[in-house]
Amino acid sequence: MPVFSRVSKVRLLTCDERLQALFNEVIRERDCMIVCGFRNEVEQNKAFEMGFSRKRWPEGAHNRLPSLAVDVLPAPYKWDDIEAFKEFGAFVKGVAFEKRLIKGLKWGGDWEAFRDWPHWEVEPQVPLTPLPLRFASTFDTIGLRPIGVGA
Ligand SMILES: [Zn+2]
Secondary structure: OOOOOHHHHHHHOOEOHHHHHHHHHHOOOOOEEEEEOOOOHHHHHHHHHOOOOOOOOOOOHHHOOOEOEEEEEEOOOOOOOHHHHHHHHHHHHHHHHHOOOOOOOEEHHHOOOOOOOOEEEOOOOOOOOOOOHHHHOOEOOOOOOEOOOOO
16 A cells, blocks of 8 residues: 655645545555645745746735645656656545545546646635634534534
């Protein structure tokens, strides 16, 4: 069973928990490396200038902490191996579907205007701002839904 390198693990820990759950499943069957999770201002603007990203800090999905995006390179770690990216992309989607890990997962490989093969992204979880204090007691702090509603 493949495992993440130490540096891949550290990078994945900067990502949204949903991306962590997904790629911790993926690595059980497919060898891959986490190239990038969170990107700070210097890293983001460098990625923009080098043409790897179309966004400047702090507009990118990699610029939130935890990061809403992760870049993953499948084995055998060749950036120009488009077939490997396509095959890996289909596999990751299959895992996401099968494990019901992520609703609305987006893959940069599907973006026709700008194919971003290693890029996986999730929507922000709501709410993003703290609740007004007067509402706080009626919401649980984990699921952020009214207590007693849903499961
Ligand atoms: Zn990315």
